[in-house]
Amino acid sequence: MRTMVIVGSGPAAFTAAIYASRAGLQPLLAASSVQAGGELMNTTEVENYPGFPDGILGPDLMARFQAQAERFGTEIVHDDVTELDLDTGVKRVQLSDGTVHECATVIVATGSAYRKLGLAEEERLSGHGLSWCATCDGFFFRDKTIAVVGGGDSAMEEAMFLTRFAERVYVVHRRERLRASHIMQQRAFQNPKITFVWNSQVTAVHGDDAVTGVRLRDTVTGEQRDLDLDGLFVAIGHDPRTHLVHGKLKLTTDGTIAVDGRSSRTSVDGVFAAGDVVDPHYRQAITAAGSGAAAALDAEAYLAALASPAPDGEASSIRPGQYT
Known part of the structure; x- marks a missing residue:
């Protein structure tokens, strides 16, 4: 069983992967089978992301995100997630090729899509x-x-x-x-x-x-x-990509995944959400990245609590030694 599966491929997903992999959690990141990188893959010059005073192309920025995540040990699979089973303590993430990954935590960072005019x-x-x-x-x-x-x-x-x-x-x-x-x-x-x-x-x-x-x-x-x-x-609106969690996680009136205050904790223990899928207002690469970092830290704290003895002295049903 894996420690963590991250669903998404934008700044939130890759930042969560960087933090999680540096913490030794060995995350699996399930990116798109067609085009990983989120909406920045459709952006030319990015001039407002800190650290790049001369600007950087959107695809180049996302390539750096991915390289940094891989450097610390993130495993990336380019396949689409078709089903999430979040009800039990052990979560299950199914890919389009039929593979099912069991894990202790899931970070949903599927982003949002700008509504388009529908023109060729x-x-x-x-x-x-x-x-x-x-x-x-x-x-x-x-x-x-x-x-x-x-x-x-x-x-x-x-x-x-x-x-x-x-x-x-x-x-x-x-x-x-x-x-x-x-x-x-x-x-x-x-x-x-x-x-x-x-x-x-x-x-x-x-x-x-x-x-x-x-x-x-x-x-x-x-x-x-x-x-x-x-x-x-x-500017006719945007739609958070929440199709995988309908009926499984609580949503807000804006249609985004509901989280607890400023945290990334969702309505289901062990499931965290980050980036545009929780943000109906800012929708910037920098805020998504910060949200991804928070999700990884929240998940790390959750796993640490699982590894601690329960109040009655019994060990948690999910043990660190199970993570592979």
Whole structure:
């Protein structure tokens, strides 16, 4: 039986692996069978991760995460987790090839996925003028004309942040009124750099090597027109990847995995969660990494408690000598 299995492959998962492997817990990290590395694999230049003053490409940063985890002994398997059995003291993690790994602890760090517009150009132009993160990419649009798609608080936050760099920011919303809170609406309406485009839906993104504009459809009249742009930010929400734990772990009203206070402890003993799958607000590589470190430390403390004698003097049913 293993000490720990980590499910995920982003900054939270690899940071948890680094801490756990340095603690001698010999974790197994179950990464994606297609593309490990999380959302940073779709990011070009990362300039806000500490320690890289000249910036670093998202895939290169994740390659360093992985190399560091492997250096300390993390075993990585590139396969998808299809089932989690978390009810008993011994957890079971099943992979798509049928392999079942039994373990004492599980760290769920499956991240979240940005909601997309469903357009063919999104994959091709991702990182080339099309982004889902203003904090990550806003700096590259200094004195440019850009648009934000969305009408909620997140879209208003993105738009206002982007006005620090862009010359003009359009907010494209499919309705005639925003879903954002009153205070967020007021701030956006009062910002002279923001122009609202009401009752409009993006039906296509123009550009060969980079975004040059969008095609808009009027949701009332059906008329279409083009809007010239240097960049497009999509802020229509995100979905935490919790499909593996539905009905097994308690979730929050935001749909993220519920944890105990600032810890990573979930509603099931021995199961911990970290990164964007527990974070509905920040969703940054640095905060995910810190969350992964906390999860590994919480799991280490849990294992230490298991190894201690029970109050009645009996040994725990899971012994350190069982870990292989």
